[in-house]
Structure formats: C-alpha cells, structure tokens
Amino acid sequence: MTTRRDYLGFSAAAGLALAAATARAAEGPKRKLKILILGGTGFIGPKQVRYALARGHQVTIFNRGRQKEDWPGPVEELLGDRNTGDLKALEGREWDVCIDNPTTLPFWVRDAAKVLKGKVKQYIFVSTISVYAANDKPADETAALAPYKGADPMAETAQTLAKDPFLYGPLKAVSEAQARRQFGEAATTIVRPGLIVGPGDETDRFTYWPVRLANPGGRWGPQVLAPGDGSDPVQFIDARDLAEWIVRLAENGTPGTFNGTGKPIPMKTFLGGVAAGVHTDPRLTWVSTKFLQDHKVQAWSDQPVWIPNQGETAGFHHRSIVRALKAGLTYRPLPLTAGDTLAWFETLPPDRQAKPRSGLTPERETLLLAEWKTGKSG
Structure with missing residues (x-):
C-alpha cells in the first residue's frame, strides 16, 4: 500500500524546484522578443503565448483558424494552411524566434524555411522522444534515431501518417x-518532450490517475489496481513547465538538442504524489x-503513464535530462499538477467525465482485481 506520506521527501524536493522556477520567472527576460508561434492553439501553444505575454514579449501566432482564447494581452493572429503550402501571411515579415509546435511532416519544415530563413534568428522545433530507434536501455540525446524507410519523406502527408502511426x-x-x-545548427533548437500532461490534456493519459484516485462519484471500487510492484520508473x-521553458530557451537564444521530460520517479512515488494532489489516501493493489x-492489459493506455521496466521498454522512462536541466528546465510539484488536472477535468461536461479516454473501466478493473485475488489465494 502507498500513502501520501510516502511522497513527502519527493514533494519537498519538488517544492524547491518550483521555488527556483518562480525565482527564474521573477527575474524577467534579458531582452524583449518578437516571437512567432506556429500552432499556438494546441495543448502547449496557448501556455507559451500567455507566458510570453506575461514576460513582455510581442507574440504572433499562425494557424488555420482564429483562436477563441481570451488572451491577457495583444496577440497578432495570422491565418494559413501548411498542408497546402499557404504561408503567404508570413512573407516579408521578421521575428526574433520561431517556435514550431505541431510539425510532424518534414515538408512543413522545408516550406516554413522558404519564407522564414534569414527572417528569424532562432528556430525552435518541438519534436518527441519517439524519435529514438530503441527504448531498451537508458540513453541521452546522442542515441541513434529511428530511421525513415519510406520512398520520400517529403511526400508523406497527414493522411499517410494516419494510416501508419509508426511513421510518427x-x-x-x-x-x-x-x-x-x-x-x-547555431540557430536551431530541438526539444524532445516525453509524455506531456496537465490541465487541458484531452487524451487522459495522465488524467486517469487523479480521476481514479479521487474516485469522483464512487464509480470505481475502493481498491485501486496499480501496475507492477511500484518500482518501474x-x-x-x-x-506549463514545457511551454515556459521553451520560451526561456528563446529568451536565452539557446541552441542544441534537449530531452524535455521529467525526472524518472518510481511508479509508487508517482501514485503517492497524485494522491497528495487530490487529497486522498488510496488503497492500492499492486x-x-x-x-x-x-x-492483455495494455501499458500506457489501460495503465497510463506506466511502461514495464524490462525488455524492449527498459529504457523508455530513462531518458537523460542532464542537458535540459543545465539549460534551465524546472518543474512544478507533482501534487500541484495532479490537483490542477483534476480540477480542470471536473469542469468538463458530465458525459465526457463519465468516459475517460485512457485507463481501465470500473467494470474491467473490478474483474481483474477479483482474478488477481483468486489467483494469489488459490
């Protein structure tokens, strides 16, 4: 069984990290920037916009439709469509930095360069830790990348990617x-995030755990199925941490490649931190x-966040973040993320709350726990 008390030591360290982040933000940027954000309407984009505005930067966003956000300051909104190569709104303009959030297709980068090369001093590309060729052992940013084996990467489209997600x-x-x-190289920054979580994440890949441990409405039973033995990282x-750090990378003009993810923590510590954030003391069954x-309980989907620390996935949650920490990446305490995520989820319509998009259903969890108990006692 894991209780909130198990989390106290980690929480104290995380609190220091939050204090450091707060102090860093309070210092303010060394210079005011003109920032172009490609894709300012997704998960991290709006958070980048708000943080950049709070730090006094001039922000332009480029996407296919006007954002319905109530921005806390002036935001220039340009319209276009990178799928069709419509980048006319960017022509003849200059910015200090371009943050490219949504790009998966290589021709999007090529086409953006046609109008932005020589017009931006820094290009920040938000990539993913899924670029690595293997996940069987701990590794840093120098590890081999997944090879593209198709005929022409520049010919790949959103449609082909939808048909073959392994191209991602x-x-x-x-x-x-x-x-x-x-x-x-000197003007390019590559950020490779891991699992991105927090308020606004519609995938529920992290959200499941605050919801499950808080057990709103009593839909689940009192016993919580937890994966493994608690030691898997x-x-x-x-x-918000990712978005704010990317803006600070822009402020500092930092080039290079960085794994933008969190510090590895045991699953037991993770669930303890979530429990602390939603103010509960769950009864966990490992x-x-x-x-x-x-x-056939699937890691990552049926048991979100978790992946077995063995075999082909032994290094998945062991990506080095040494470079990122040196470049100023800081973290909120896990209980804060968990609590904020639950509070956001509870603002969603009741029918959406009734069907989390990741994790076990109450019925399946009950059956699995019953089989586990029978097998252990039989």
Whole structure:
C-alpha cells in the first residue's frame, strides 16, 4: 500500500524546484522578443503565448483558424494552411524566434524555411522522444534515431501518417534534420518532450490517475489496481513547465538538442504524489506485470503513464535530462499538477467525465482485481 506520506521527501524536493522556477520567472527576460508561434492553439501553444505575454514579449501566432482564447494581452493572429503550402501571411515579415509546435511532416519544415530563413534568428522545433530507434536501455540525446524507410519523406502527408502511426517517430527525426539543414545548427533548437500532461490534456493519459484516485462519484471500487510492484520508473512533464521553458530557451537564444521530460520517479512515488494532489489516501493493489500481460492489459493506455521496466521498454522512462536541466528546465510539484488536472477535468461536461479516454473501466478493473485475488489465494 502507498500513502501520501510516502511522497513527502519527493514533494519537498519538488517544492524547491518550483521555488527556483518562480525565482527564474521573477527575474524577467534579458531582452524583449518578437516571437512567432506556429500552432499556438494546441495543448502547449496557448501556455507559451500567455507566458510570453506575461514576460513582455510581442507574440504572433499562425494557424488555420482564429483562436477563441481570451488572451491577457495583444496577440497578432495570422491565418494559413501548411498542408497546402499557404504561408503567404508570413512573407516579408521578421521575428526574433520561431517556435514550431505541431510539425510532424518534414515538408512543413522545408516550406516554413522558404519564407522564414534569414527572417528569424532562432528556430525552435518541438519534436518527441519517439524519435529514438530503441527504448531498451537508458540513453541521452546522442542515441541513434529511428530511421525513415519510406520512398520520400517529403511526400508523406497527414493522411499517410494516419494510416501508419509508426511513421510518427521517423518523420519527426527527418523533420529535425530538415530544421538543422535549413536554419543551421547555431540557430536551431530541438526539444524532445516525453509524455506531456496537465490541465487541458484531452487524451487522459495522465488524467486517469487523479480521476481514479479521487474516485469522483464512487464509480470505481475502493481498491485501486496499480501496475507492477511500484518500482518501474515513469517520466512526464507538465505542459506549463514545457511551454515556459521553451520560451526561456528563446529568451536565452539557446541552441542544441534537449530531452524535455521529467525526472524518472518510481511508479509508487508517482501514485503517492497524485494522491497528495487530490487529497486522498488510496488503497492500492499492486498487480504483477506478468498478470497484466497475460490478461492483455495494455501499458500506457489501460495503465497510463506506466511502461514495464524490462525488455524492449527498459529504457523508455530513462531518458537523460542532464542537458535540459543545465539549460534551465524546472518543474512544478507533482501534487500541484495532479490537483490542477483534476480540477480542470471536473469542469468538463458530465458525459465526457463519465468516459475517460485512457485507463481501465470500473467494470474491467473490478474483474481483474477479483482474478488477481483468486489467483494469489488459490
């Protein structure tokens, strides 16, 4: 059983990290920037916009439709469509930095460079840790990347990616290379996030756990199925921490490649931190990885955030963040992320809350716990 008390030591360290982040933000930027954000309407984009405005920067966003956000300051909104190559709104303009959030397709980077090369001093490309060729052992940013094996990466479209999701990592890797080729190593920053979590995450890949441990409405039983033995590490990052750090990378003109994810913590510590954030003391039943695999319980989806620390996935949650920490990445305390995420989820319509998009259903969890208990006692 894991209680909130198990989390106290980690929480204290995380509190220091939050204090450091707050102090860093209070210092203010060394210079005011003109920032262009490609894709300012997704998960991290609006958070970048708000943080940049709070720090006095001039912000322009570029997307296919006007944002319905109530921005806390003036935001220039340009319209276009990168799928069709419509970038006319960017022509003849200059910015200090371009933050490219949504790109997976290499031709998007190529086309952006046609109008932005020489017009921006820094290009920040938001990639993914899925670019790595293997996840079987701990590694840093120098690890081999997933090779693209198709005929022409520049011919890949959103439609082909939808048909073959396994192209995601290789195409991001090609996009990274295209960014460096077009804008130059000294002016290119590559950020490779891990699992991005927090308020506003519609995938529920993290949200499941605050919801499950808080058990709103009593839809689940009193016993919580927890994966493995609690020792498997997990890595993730609050979208707000990621967004704010990217803006600071822009302020500092920092080039290079960085794994933008969190510090590895044991699953037991993770659930303890979530419990602390939603003010509960859950009754956890740790169920072996073998049992879960035998019963086709999927890591990452049925048991979100978690992946077994063995075999081909032994290094998935062991990506080095040394470079990112040196470049100023800081983190909110996990209980704050969990509490804020639950509060956001509870603002959603009742029918949406009734069906989380990740995690076990109450019925399946009850059956699995019953089988686990029978097997252990039989």
